[in-house]
Amino acid sequence: MTVIPATDRRGFLKAAGSITLAFAIPAGDALAQAAALAGAKPKLPGDMETNRKLGSWLRIGADGAVTLLVGKVELGQGILTAVTQICADELDVDIGRVKLISGDTAQSPNEGTTAGSFSMPNCAPAVRQAAAEVRALLIEMAAAKTGKPAEGWTVADGAMSGPDGAKASYWELASGLSLEREATGAVKPKNPADYKYVGKEFPRLDFPGKFTGQAMFxxxxxxxxxxxxxxxxxxxxxxxxxxxxxxxxxxxxxxxxxxxxxxxxxxxxxxxxxxxxxxxxxxxxxxxxxEKALPTSDGIFDWLQKTKPAKVIETKKQPRNGGDPAVKTLEATYFRPYHMHGxxxxxxxxxxxxxxxxxxxxxxxxxxxxxxxxxxxxxxxxxxxxxxxxxxxxxxxxxxxxxxxxxxxxxxxxxxxxxxxxxxxxxxxxxxxEPYGSAMVIKTKAGVDKDGNVLDWDLELFSTPHGTRPGSHAGNLLSARYLEKPFEMPTPQNGGPPNYAADRNGIALYDFPGHNVLTNFITDMPVRVSSTRGLGAYANVFAIESFMDELARAAGVDPIQYRLRHLKDPRGRDVIAKAAETFGWDKWQKKDGRGRGIGFAKYKNIAGYCAVALEVEVNKRNGRVRVVRAVAAADSGHLVNPDGVRNQIEGGLIQSLSWTLKEEVKFDDTRVTSEDWVTYPILTFADVPPVEVVLIDRPGAPFLGTGEAAQGPTGAALANAVADATGVRFRRGPFTPERVKAGLTA
Incomplete structure (x- = not known):
């Protein structure tokens, strides 16, 4: 038996009495050798690629406990519950045995920032692979110990049953299990049909403590x-x-x-x-x-368009190749104010x-x-x-x-x-x-044929940064800039088109013959800015989906049918159809002051699909907009916890309604003047409409991030519904009663 010293990264564990024990496991070595024969350093799933040791993710205790370690953290999105479900299923243990350590820089695998709806696509596959490989190692250890073949073993809550009545358990094998080895990637996870927890409505693990008032925050x-x-x-x-x-x-x-x-x-x-x-x-x-140097909240949109950008990025350049010229060109400009996290x-x-x-x-x-x-x-x-x-x-x-x-x-x-x-x-x-979500200006232009179909689509956006997180640099920490030896803020980066910061979702998912997107990236920052939910996607989808509605109305075509004309992606078509069906789009009857609207996007064009349909009522005397009901359809790939996905879609929808109806950071030439809930109002419980979320499950498909999928579609659906109710198009949020009333009487 060999005692392997703890690594420096986990050296503190030694003081706590935890040691790692190992002995030769021929079958386990065979897995590693098989991977080596297939090629050095096989590509591993998700964040396991940069955290390759099994011990970075799992520990099996002789006391019957399973410790799962992840670098992603819980923000209310339910990620820790979801990965615990996956771990329990792949290991074949009761979920109550799994203890979780998350976001501890001395213990957890470094999975970077929990952001961008990347937790499920990157963390979940790593946990699944780690648990599958640890289960395979334990079965091979049981086979070696009992002298039975490794095939044919079953596991129930860590109790192992093999050929000819052979018995073993994870816990009795734990002292000899070394996880200080790299994953091989050679073990195939379970068939989704065999999961006990994954895909089921499972209550969030953090809810009991929160409901009973435990000190969890x-x-x-x-x-x-x-x-x-x-x-x-x-x-x-x-x-x-x-x-x-x-x-x-x-x-x-x-x-x-x-x-x-x-x-x-x-x-x-x-x-x-x-x-x-x-x-x-x-x-x-x-x-x-x-110093008095701010352009004011009323002057910010002119400032954005007049300030020389640090970089002009051709986010997409696809000029139309041949064909008849457009018979008509339509244009519109949309505006997003600064938003707080609130x-x-x-x-x-x-x-x-x-x-x-x-x-x-x-x-x-x-x-x-x-x-x-x-x-x-x-x-x-x-x-x-x-x-x-x-x-x-x-x-x-x-x-x-x-x-x-x-x-x-x-x-x-x-x-x-x-x-x-x-x-x-x-x-x-x-x-x-706090660092706000950036104000943006988005200019759209489309050349259409005689039937109103888009031939040439052009979108140009103007934005300051959407990412000034610490990023390992002190200059992004507020107080570090005021020290006697101050740290200069590093020049912000856009993060790379097409799916990251200012131009996130700036490329429409629709199939246009000509399709060009230009990003004016401005690194000057009148007020402090960084990442809010969805980054640039909220404004870009708001503009794209509002303009699609304007084009549909100009063509005299139903907004849903107009979208489907231009959309080939079958999963995108499915969520639009599901939202329309659940809303009752074809049966809806027009009433005075009432309107309906639809919005759609695939978040970052690589993550979750979401379509939102809303019904609104607009009081034309005072300009107040009331959302009567909301329906959302979502496709997040293989659903781990459907209830968690619904929560994410519903929460994002409600927050987006708040942004679009009420929120705008105000500032004069010197300072921010939005300093409380009176000067920066948000949606209250009385404003929240009934929300119905329908999910499309695709077992075996990749996990798709969901947390930010509803932001853009909801804002656009609201704008489209208000236009349907009033006949007036509002292109700048928030849709406050004062702004709506002024628009209706203009």
Whole structure:
């Protein structure tokens, strides 16, 4: 028997008494040899390609526990429940045995940022393959131990039955199982028909704790010896601290430490209200140099079109080859304002500097691996000295202030070694300083034939960045820019067309003979921006699907039939047809003030399909838009947890309604003025319509990301329904009563 030392990455496990044991397993080696014969380093599924060791994903304990490790994190999308279902099915164990560790930079496989609807396409196949290979190894170990053939074994909750009554169990074999080996990719996962959990309506594993009020969110953490921190933000983005007398604040009750580093100011106190009071005193005492440089929220669309782009990208260039000239050309321009994440719970983190020099941070960041490296850069320490552990937050999809809270907590904790420091932003801080979803302008033009069919389609978009996540660089952390030795923000990148940032879903899925998309990518940022749910897809789909409706009406063709004329993708056609059927499109009767609309997209043109149909009522006297009912049809490939997919579609639909009806970040030439729920209203429960979600299951097909699939189709469906109800086309959101009334009386 050989004891294999733990790797540096998991060295802390050794202190906890966990060791890895191994002995030669001829059959297991045979799997590796077979893979080697097929070619060096076989391509492995999903995120297993970059985390190739089985032990990166699974541990089997002699105590009957199965530990699943994943780098993706839970944001409310249900990913941890889904991968647990997959793990339990492939291993043939009861799902209650599976314990999950997620988003811990000291333990989990590095799966990068949890974003872009990539969790199911990338994490789920890796978990499936890892579990399938571990099951195969255990069966081969049982065969070797009992002297029976490896064929014909069955497993029920870890109990193994083989030929001629042979018996074994995972748990008795666990001490001899070495998972410090690379996966081979040679083991075929189960037939979907044999799954017990996958494809079934399975309740989310995190719901019981949330329903019973357990402290599950980072905002609720209260470790022993906890101190509380607050930061003092500048009055504007580019303000510089010119003077600050800290003496009065340092004498206030409960104050442990005032931290000043350049223009960064913070305070640590015994109690939260003491930290808030001291921060207010520091803010009142601070003197700042303030710059007036913003184009204002009313002037942003002109600014976008006049500012020279850093890069002009030919996202798609497909000129029409021959044929008759277009008989008519139609044009329209659409506008998206800045949107907040609007997290109900403001961002928070808890950090502690240990005696070993390791800064441990509990955070709800979606990018724990990159954020830990960015914080290490900010602190000037080796990246091994910062450990991030994901804890759920009442947050959002996208890059809100979770990473900033982690960085600020670390800056404050560094000043009080050995004591955990909790930092949580005020509502005003969260609203005014979070990175918003970028404002955009989208110009569309189409040349059509005598029947209204599109011959030449041109889309040109103008956008600032949609991605300024930490990305392992301190300059993307807000407070790092205000330090005495500030970190410069790196120049943002578009991420690569066609499916990433500004031009996400800018290429329509429809089949047009001529199809051109031009992206004007502007790296100047009047206000702070980054990733919100769907990135550029919301605005691009809003424009594409609104324009398709305008073209259909100009041609005198039903909007659904017009789309189907131009769409060859059979799965796209299926979701449109399913949404129309469920909505009762063909039976719908027109009423005064009522309208219907449809919107469709395949997210990023590589992920989940979604079509949304809405019925609205518009009060023409006051301009109020009420969504009467909503229907969505979705195809996410092989469904692991149908209830989870429905939740994602419904949640995205409701958020998109909120964006399109109510949300817009306002700012003057100096500062953001949307600083609370009055100045930045969101959809309330009274505004939410009945929502019906129908799913198309495709067993055995690849898993398709779902979390952002409903954003664009919903906004477009709403615009189309309002146009149907009023005869007036609104191309700029939000559709507030004031804006709609003005449009109807213009």
């Amino acid at each position: 980072v905002q609720e953490l209260r470790p022993e010896g906890l101190l509380f921190g607050q930061v003092v933000r500048p009055p504007t983005y580019k303000a510089k601290l010119t003077a600050l007398d800290t003496s009065a604040a340092e004498k206030m009750p409960g104050v442990v430490k005032v931290v000043k580093n350049g223009s960064f100011v913070g305070v640590v106190a015994q109690r939260e209200e003491q930290a808030v009071a001291a921060a207010a005193a520091l803010a009142a005492a601070a003197k700042w140099e303030v 997290s109900i719970g403001t961002s928070a983190a808890v950090a502690v500097l240990g005696a070993d020099g390791v800064m441990t941070i509990d955070t709800h960041s979606q990018s724990v691996f990159e954020t830990s490296e960015a914080i290490a850069m900010m602190l000037g320490v080796d990246k091994s000295k910062v450990r991030c552990r994901h804890v759920q937050g009442s947050g959002c999809y996208g890059h809100n202030m979770a990473d900033d809270a982690a960085a600020d907590a670390a800056l404050l904790a560094a000043a009080v070694p050995g004591r955990p420091v909790k930092l949580q932003y005020t509502r005003e801080q969260e609203h005014r300083w």
